[in-house]
Amino acid sequence: xxxxxxxxxxxxxxxxxxxxxxxxxxxxxxxxxxxxxxxxxxxxxxxxxxxxxxxxxxxxxxxxxxxxxxxxxxxxxxxxxxxxxxxxxxxxxxxxxxxxxxxxxxxxxxxxxxxxxxxxxxxxxxxxxxxxxxxxxxxxxxxxxxxxxxxxxxxxxxxxxxxxxxxxxxxxxxxxxxxxxxxxxxxxxxxxxxxxxxxxxxxxxxxxxxxxxxxxxxxxxxxxxxxxxxxxxxxxxxxxxxxxxxxxxxxxxxxxxxxxxxxxxxxxxxxxxxxx
Numbered sequence: 670x671x672x673x674x675x676x677x678x679x680x681x682x683x684x685x686x687x688x689x690x691x692x693x694x695x696x697x698x699x700x701x702x703x704x705x706x707x708x709x710x711x712x713x714x715x716x717x718x719x720x721x722x723x724x725x726x727x728x729x730x731x732x733x734x735x736x737x738x739x740x741x742x743x744x745x746x747x748x749x750x751x752x753x754x755x756x757x758x759x760x761x762x763x764x765x766x767x768x769x770x771x772x773x774x775x776x777x778x779x780x781x782x783x784x785x786x787x788x789x790x791x792x793x794x795x796x797x798x799x800x801x802x803x804x805x806x807x808x809x810x811x812x813x814x815x816x817x818x819x820x821x822x823x824x825x826x827x828x829x830x831x832x833x834x835x836x837x838x839x840x841x842x843x844x845x846x847x848x849x850x851x852x853x854x855x856x857x858x859x860x861x862x863x864x865x866x867x868x869x870x871x872x873x874x875x876x877x878x879x880x881x882x883x884x885x886x887x888x889x890x891x892x893x894x895x896x897x898x899x900x901x902x903x904x905x906x907x908x909x910x911x912x913x914x915x916x917x918x919x920x921x922x923x924x925x926x927x928x929x930x931x932x933x934x935x936x937x938x939x940x941x942x943x944x945x
Contacts, residue, residue, distance in 0.1 A: 672701065673700065673701045673702075674698045674740060676697070676737065677738040678696065678698070678736070679735070680696075680734040681695075681735060683717050683718075683721050690906070691909065692713075692898070692908060693901070693908060694718075694911045695910070695911070695912075696913070697916075699894070700894075701740065702871060702877060704871055704877075705877070705878065705880065705893065706880050706882055706894070706895045707881045707898065708882065708883070708885065708888055708897050708942070708943065709899065709942070710943055710945070713898045713899070713900065714898055714909030717909075719847045719879055722737070722845070723763070723767050723845070723847045724762065724763050725763075729749050729752070736749070741844055764789075764792070766845065768839070769838060770834055770837075770839075770851040772850040774830045776837075781819055781822070783804065785833060786804045786808075786837045786840070788837065789838075789841035790803070790842075793841070804818070804840060805818065807836045807839060811859070811862060811863060812862070817829065831851070832855070834851075835863055835867075839866065839867060845878070846877070846879070847878075848878065848880040848882075850882060850883065852864070852884065861890065864891040865891070880892075885936065885939050885943070893918070893919050895924075895935075895939070896911060896915065896917075897917070897938075897942045898911055899912065900945060913927050913928070917938075
């Protein structure tokens with residue numbers, strides 16, 4: 670059975686400054702319920718990609734041909750049109766469908782660790798007692814001691830803060846979780862533990878994860894799909910792009926291109942793109 674598509678993208682061009690293209694995506698479909706890693710050299714447009722899909726930044730250069738269809742589970746909506754809504758409606762759309770985790774944790778220093786982790790679900794109207802129980806369960810999976818729940822943010826290490834931000838993101842209701850280098854401050858074992866927890870969450874609730882990373886080992890260990898962004902253009906017009914030949918799909922322990930061609934050495938292919 671064909672996978673349900675959560676993002677169907679055509680003729681996407683991303684710009685921060687009018688006339689200066691950062692990223693072009695001619696055509697791309699992302700299936701629902703998968704963990705997708707986006708890899709590419711620095712400055713290629715990886716963060717721009719998730720900022721655009723997650724409505725974090727208005728980067729879309731709108732043309733009649735541009736389309737970013739988002740399947741929220743009930744209906745298919747056009748992302749480029751959602752920016753026309755007022756700020757309240759825009760924020761509600763993001764809160765209803767997306768969750769975010771970044772290398773910069775954005776934890777609130779005036780709140781305790783527990784309050785930071787619970788805040789998203791409390792905003793949704795959940796009871797504190799129910800939310801706290803969920804938080805403690807995820808904390809246990811990430812080897813975070815229960816007593817950290819009542820600690821001040823300033824008392825925690827960088828790695829502890831990173832894991833707290835992950836807990837906050839994963840317990841919220843979402844269709845898509847976006848991550849920008851979410852394991853950047855963590856050692857390899859902890860980063861892998863975080864990804865195992867995320868994969869289980871996505872599987873349990875048929876959710877989608879889209880992760881920007883420089884960590885090839887992490888991507889090859891946990892991704893269902895790897896999207897490799899590459900450079901195109903000349904001179905001042907160099908920008909990131911995506912081509913279907915760099916759409917890598919895992920089938921059990923093997924990797925394939927989107928057209929079904931087997932990739933004998935995915936690490937070699939990824940390294941080739943990342944060193945161009």
